[in-house]
Amino acid sequence: MEKDTVVNIIEKDRCTGCSACHDICSVNAIEMCEDEVGFLRPHIITDKCVNCGKCVDICPVINRIKENSTKPKIYAARANDNVRRNSSSGGVFSLLAEIIFEKGGCVFGAYFDEDMTLKHGIAYDEHTLEKMRGSKYVQSNMCDIYKAVRNKIKENEWVLFVGTPCQVAALNLFLKNIDTSRLITVDILCHGVPSQKMLKRYIKEKSSGKNTIDIQFRDKEFGWRADYIKIVFDDGTSYVENVHSDEYVKGFLKNVILRKCCHNCSFSDFPRQGDISIGDFWGIDTVDMGENDGKGTSIIVSNSEKGKELVEILKKKCLSFKEEDVEPLLLPNRFKALYKENPNRDRFMREFAKSESYCASVNKVLSVNDSKEKEQKIKYDVGLVSNFYAGNFGGSLTQLALYNFLRENGNTVLMIEHPEESPSKPITKTLEKIYLKNPYPKKDICKTYGTKWQMSELNDVCNTFVVGSDQLFQAELFRLLGEFTSLDWVDDNKKKIAYAASFGHKKLYIDRDVLKNMKYGISRFDSFSVREEDAIDICKQNFGIDVAWVMDPVFLCDKKVYEDLASNVKREHSEPYIASYILDPTREKRDIIKFVEEKRGLKAEVYSELGYSDEYIAPLEGLNVVQLKIEERLKSIMECDFFVTDSFHGTCFALIMGKPFISIVNTARGASRFYSIGHKLNVMDRIVESFDDVKQRYGQLKEMDYTKVTNRIRDEVDFSKKWLLEQLNRKTLDKITDRDYLRRILSLQSKKIDELEMKLQNVCNVARTDNILNYVTDIYSYLNVLNNIKERVGIVISVKDTSGLLYNNSIDTYMKKIGNTYNLVGKHWRSYVMLSVNGVLLYEKMNDDGESIEYKQNIGLHCVEVFSSIFKHENTARIMIDGVDYAVNRRGLNIVVFDTQNFKVIDSVVFDTHATGIPCYHLSDDKKVK
Ligand SMILES: Cc1cc2nc3c(=O)[nH]c(=O)nc-3n(C[C@H](O)[C@H](O)[C@H](O)COP(=O)(O)OP(=O)(O)OC[C@H]3O[C@@H](n4cnc5c(N)ncnc54)[C@H](O)[C@@H]3O)c2cc1C
Numbered sequence: 001m002e003k004d005t006v007v008n009i010i011e012k013d014r015c016t017g018c019s020a021c022h023d024i025c026s027v028n029a030i031e032m033c034e035d036e037v038g039f040l041r042p043h044i045i046t047d048k049c050v051n052c053g054k055c056v057d058i059c060p061v062i063n064r065i066k067e068n069s070t071k072p073k074i075y076a077a078r079a080n081d082n083v084r085r086n087s088s089s090g091g092v093f094s095l096l097a098e099i100i101f102e103k104g105g106c107v108f109g110a111y112f113d114e115d116m117t118l119k120h121g122i123a124y125d126e127h128t129l130e131k132m133r134g135s136k137y138v139q140s141n142m143c144d145i146y147k148a149v150r151n152k153i154k155e156n157e158w159v160l161f162v163g164t165p166c167q168v169a170a171l172n173l174f175l176k177n178i179d180t181s182r183l184i185t186v187d188i189l190c191h192g193v194p195s196q197k198m199l200k201r202y203i204k205e206k207s208s209g210k211n212t213i214d215i216q217f218r219d220k221e222f223g224w225r226a227d228y229i230k231i232v233f234d235d236g237t238s239y240v241e242n243v244h245s246d247e248y249v250k251g252f253l254k255n256v257i258l259r260k261c262c263h264n265c266s267f268s269d270f271p272r273q274g275d276i277s278i279g280d281f282w283g284i285d286t287v288d289m290g291e292n293d294g295k296g297t298s299i300i301v302s303n304s305e306k307g308k309e310l311v312e313i314l315k316k317k318c319l320s321f322k323e324e325d326v327e328p329l330l331l332p333n334r335f336k337a338l339y340k341e342n343p344n345r346d347r348f349m350r351e352f353a354k355s356e357s358y359c360a361s362v363n364k365v366l367s368v369n370d371s372k373e374k375e376q377k378i379k380y381d382v383g384l385v386s387n388f389y390a391g392n393f394g395g396s397l398t399q400l401a402l403y404n405f406l407r408e409n410g411n412t413v414l415m416i417e418h419p420e421e422s423p424s425k426p427i428t429k430t431l432e433k434i435y436l437k438n439p440y441p442k443k444d445i446c447k448t449y450g451t452k453w454q455m456s457e458l459n460d461v462c463n464t465f466v467v468g469s470d471q472l473f474q475a476e477l478f479r480l481l482g483e484f485t486s487l488d489w490v491d492d493n494k495k496k497i498a499y500a501a502s503f504g505h506k507k508l509y510i511d512r513d514v515l516k517n518m519k520y521g522i523s524r525f526d527s528f529s530v531r532e533e534d535a536i537d538i539c540k541q542n543f544g545i546d547v548a549w550v551m552d553p554v555f556l557c558d559k560k561v562y563e564d565l566a567s568n569v570k571r572e573h574s575e576p577y578i579a580s581y582i583l584d585p586t587r588e589k590r591d592i593i594k595f596v597e598e599k600r601g602l603k604a605e606v607y608s609e610l611g612y613s614d615e616y617i618a619p620l621e622g623l624n625v626v627q628l629k630i631e632e633r634l635k636s637i638m639e640c641d642f643f644v645t646d647s648f649h650g651t652c653f654a655l656i657m658g659k660p661f662i663s664i665v666n667t668a669r670g671a672s673r674f675y676s677i678g679h680k681l682n683v684m685d686r687i688v689e690s691f692d693d694v695k696q697r698y699g700q701l702k703e704m705d706y707t708k709v710t711n712r713i714r715d716e717v718d719f720s721k722k723w724l725l726e727q728l729n730r731k732t733l734d735k736i737t738d739r740d741y742l743r744r745i746l747s748l749q750s751k752k753i754d755e756l757e758m759k760l761q762n763v764c765n766v767a768r769t770d771n772i773l774n775y776v777t778d779i780y781s782y783l784n785v786l787n788n789i790k791e792r793v794g795i796v797i798s799v800k801d802t803s804g805l806l807y808n809n810s811i812d813t814y815m816k817k818i819g820n821t822y823n824l825v826g827k828h829w830r831s832y833v834m835l836s837v838n839g840v841l842l843y844e845k846m847n848d849d850g851e852s853i854e855y856k857q858n859i860g861l862h863c864v865e866v867f868s869s870i871f872k873h874e875n876t877a878r879i880m881i882d883g884v885d886y887a888v889n890r891r892g893l894n895i896v897v898f899d900t901q902n903f904k905v906i907d908s909v910v911f912d913t914h915a916t917g918i919p920c921y922h923l924s925d926d927k928k929v930k
């Protein structure tokens with residue numbers, strides 16, 4: 001039978017990780033284990049558990065001692081400059097410690113050990129206290145600390161405990177039955193906590209292999225404003241960054257990396273947990289400007305009698321100490337439970353759980369917002385339009401080669417990727433995954449746009465647009481990338497060049513409508529060149545244009561560029577080897593590699609496409625298959641004895657590196673480019689179609705004379721370079737065409753529409769006070785208004801009887817917008833409840849077996865209860881706010897909307913999603929009906 005432990009009772013997202021349950025368990029049946037993003041959570045060792053229930057009684061999320069004042073006094077305090085220099089705020093913590101030391105007592109606070117793990121520990125003197133000073137923006141490990149505090153109290157010592165409010169709440173429960181007259185508890189105003197795993201990864205990424213000895217999250221060395229983070233290394237160097245740019249503090253302040261429970265933390269509310277609360281006096285200027293000398297002012301809240309006595313002693317120790325007449329809830333500081341999480345928080349957690357890099361994960365989720373905030377200020381000669389992020393060896397190097405070539409020839413280049421509205425979402429910021437080191441400077445990477453038409457603002461940023469090579473005109477990829485390579489978003493008076501475009505196959509297999517768009521786009525290009533010979537005909541027949549036949553961009557770069565990239569690789573080969581890059585593994589290709597291994601008496605190292613699954617590469621079984629990043633692949637080809645590939649770009653790099661090779665024609669990805677390059681460089685003998693080909697021709701394939709090939713490559717490359725440079729130097733149209741003029745007008749109109757939409761949203765937001773909801777009777781409009789105001793209100797939903805046969809996919813789409821995650825379409829007779837507060841989904845459940853659902857949630861001093869029961873059971877919907885039932889209680893979706901400032905009900909409605917027309921009954925209407 002499942003035991004009644006805290007883990008069975010508490011919801012995962014509500015656990016604070018305080019570890020009190022770990023300390024209370026007398027049989028050591030609770031371990032604190034890291035979850036996938038590093039937050040500590042209790043884990044029950046069932047064999048040891050004796051089912052005593054103590055862990056349930058100690059959990060501060062389930063129980064609470066609420067004796068402190070609900071309207072405490074607030075003070076502004078400043079210690080002297082020496083103390084404040086080493087403290088994060090006004091230095092009150094150090095003064096409190098001084099008081100305890102004077103009594104011969106000890107202080108419990110948080111400090112970093114040599115491993116940079118944050119733990120709570122004990123200090124008896126100034127020296128040990130030193131390490132506890134300063135805010136550490138990470139959750140401290142509290143295992144065994146509650147027991148240690150209890151021991152000290154039992155030994156009759158004076159104890160000062162400082163921690164987050166949830167830690168203090170847990171300590172209060174832990175010491176419930178013993179005399180705590182010599183204990184002083186202090187809770188810090190707490191924004192929330194990231195996990196130690198996040199901090200450690202971040203430190204590792206900033207330390208470049210050095211040992212870290214200290215970290216200051218708010219360093220005052222660079223000024224009293226303390227807006228720098230500083231990591232100190234053992235070789236005397238340090239990393240220093242402004243808190244608004246640093247990835248860790250940014251993630252912390254923007255509510256991306258905090259523990260889930262921190263976004264609804266009732267410990268932050270009144271009554272507070274500690275005898276006193278201390279924090280940074282944010283907003284002191286608006287309350288009492290005279291108390292801000294720019295060096296740190298603490299806010300002190302005296303919550304208990306003991307707290308009041310302490311305040312009297314503190315007064316005498318401070319440089320300045322003043323009672324402030326202020327309503328704490330009006331301060332920007334944290335005195336309330338609800339704290340909105342960043343909309344990208346969950347995305348960050350998913351990224352971080354699967355990625356190796358903290359900084360990349362945080363940048364990935366913040367960059368979309370950040371880049372939207374900043375205007376593109378720098379101007380560029382060329383906007384290079386491509387899928388340069390794609391996790392594809394050849395595709396990535398194609399764009400990098402073009403970028404390098406353009407820059408070598410004196411151009412500034414902005415890398416532009418496809419918009420978010422495209423069928424295939426942009427894979428922003430994955431460069432770290434495919435390269436050992438991101439080869440592009442940050443400033444040369446354009447922000448990601450929402451729509452193709454928003455990209456037209458780049459007309460004011462770039463002089464010329466070049467569409468990078470590879471299959472960007474292959475019909476399916478063209479469609480998946482939102483058709484952005486057609487450059488229809490670029491003005492007439494901007495130069496448009498396609499370099500080495502590829503259609504993938506020797507014929508254009510394309511949907512008629514997509515072809516129309518491609519035709520229109522291509523007709524506007526100033527210059528168009530293709531990579532494959534047969535693409536010359538494609539262009540003539542479909543688009544009526546004559547085009548140039550040029551080399552793939554990877555040939556435009558000097559070999560040295562690739563050697564430099566490969567020089568970052570530490571991986572070495574001790575013996576000669578065969579390298580093999582197989583994009584699409586098959587048994588036949590494996591046999592070819594095995595054959596070459598046997599013939600040359602060497603082992604092959606084989607790699608497939610970046611990030612392919614084990615299942616995909618299974619046909620290569622029995623070979624030495626390795627995972628390599630782009631630079632490592634280049635080195636592998638560069639240093640191998642022989643190369644086998646089924647990749648077009650693999651073939652290109654064998655030619656660039658001057659290696660003997662076999663190129664297996666890959667019909668699945670388009671055979672034409674293999675034959676094209678084979679003919680162009682006169683290396684058709686290297687291009688094989690089958691294992692039989694290899695067996696018959698191996699004698700000729702063994703070695704390779706590169707003298708002729710190199711000359712041919714040089715001639716072709718010279719022509720290609722010349723062609724591109726000539727196009728870049730051609731004059732642009734020096735006038736505004738009607739199309740450009742209209743495009744600009746449309747852009748202005750579309751901005752105006754955006755502004756109007758914003759205004760409309762604001763009008764909808766007023767709904768909370770104007771009760772617009774009372775007048776809305778259509779379910780779609782109602783849910784739409786809820787979506788617009790959801791971040792300011794509480795929404796409670798309960799199904800009575802059935803969610804109904806008219807609950808359709810459109811309603812589901814609107815419901816999803818307000819936070820619902822279950823799909824109720826076709827879910828006849830399922831009880832269902834949902835509670836969302838200020839846009840945060842606090843609870844949701846649907847019972848497949850039709851059983852009723854009952855849920856209760858305390859939010860600060862208020863309480864929300866919801867009950868849902870279907871026709872076959874109690875057939876009731878109940879939605880109680882502070883003990884009063886507001887549900888209309890009719891069949892369908894019963895919805896109650898309340899103001900989260902004062903918990904007053906704004907509207908109560910039911911939509912009968914089982915009756916024709918989905919009739920709506922507001923609470924008042926319903927009363928009339930009764
Ligand atoms: C995670 C975190 C979130 C914070 N959020 C806010 C906020 O929202 N608003 C605000 O005004 N101030 C916030 N602070 C700052 C905090 O209020 C100040 O640390 C406090 O005012 C003490 O300042 P001081 O100058 O008196 O002492 P300091 O010398 O800075 O002493 C810091 C004290 O806090 C304890 N401490 C430090 N880090 C932690 C930790 N991670 N867990 C538990 N205890 C810790 C130390 O043991 C020490 O006792 C936060 C601090 C932390 C650690």
Ligand code: SF4
Pocket residue numbers: 004005006024025026027028029030044048049050051052053054055056
């Ligand atoms: S029920 Fe008792 S024995 Fe079991 S884990 Fe909880 S505290 Fe330990």
Ligand code: SF4
Pocket residue numbers: 006007010014015016017018019020021022041042058059060061170
């Ligand atoms: S006691 Fe603390 S760690 Fe244990 S379940 Fe409760 S909140 Fe989580």
Ligand code: SF4
Pocket residue numbers: 016164165166167190191192193259261262263265266267268
């Ligand atoms: S915000 Fe609340 S739950 Fe999170 S660490 Fe702070 S006190 Fe604990």
